[in-house]
Amino acid sequence: MFKKFLQIFCKTIDTVVMWLGKGASYLMPVLAFIVAYEVVARYIFDAPTIWAYDLSLFLFGYIAALGGAYAQQKKSHINVDILYLSVSPKVKNIFNLISYSLGIFFLVIVFYMSITKFNEALEFGYRRQSEWAPPMWHFWLMLCIASVTFAIQLIRDIIEEAYHLFTGLPLIEKESNDGC
Numbered sequence: 001m002f003k004k005f006l007q008i009f010c011k012t013i014d015t016v017v018m019w020l021g022k023g024a025s026y027l028m029p030v031l032a033f034i035v036a037y038e039v040v041a042r043y044i045f046d047a048p049t050i051w052a053y054d055l056s057l058f059l060f061g062y063i064a065a066l067g068g069a070y071a072q073q074k075k076s077h078i079n080v081d082i083l084y085l086s087v088s089p090k091v092k093n094i095f096n097l098i099s100y101s102l103g104i105f106f107l108v109i110v111f112y113m114s115i116t117k118f119n120e121a122l123e124f125g126y127r128r129q130s131e132w133a134p135p136m137w138h139f140w141l142m143l144c145i146a147s148v149t150f151a152i153q154l155i156r157d158i159i160e161e162a163y164h165l166f167t168g169l170p171l172i173e174k175e176s177n178d179g180c
Helices: 001-023 029-045 053-072 091-122 137-167
Strands: none
Touching: 001 029, 001 053, 001 137, 029 053, 029 091, 053 137
């Protein structure tokens, strides 16, 4: 019963993070179009925009921050493989639990700073210091969402690692990609 609850929790987190990560990936062509548009406007028509640089910075920040949890889900972040690959599965579990816990600690700090900046941006009407001067509150809100999502993904990973450490069994069976 408890195992089933943990599996449902983990699969729910997997689904939410996957959709958020894939949703953020759809911003990449928009970013590419904006950069290409700015290059053409600036160098061919000698008419640079005042908004393309700021908008491309925001989009890149959105893609990178919102994609962090998805990269964690896909185990795409870097490891120190020289040490990690030479230890037993239980020691790997312990390494993962420590690094995920440190990651959550860092993300709590990011969330706290982002929510503080979000509130200040709303209260004082902070804007980016550029000619276009777009408001900044949305960027800090996105960092809040991204840090919470990443932390939840790490909590999900801690649950899976701890389950494997204590039982020796996987919490969620990995799908086979051999075509069977």
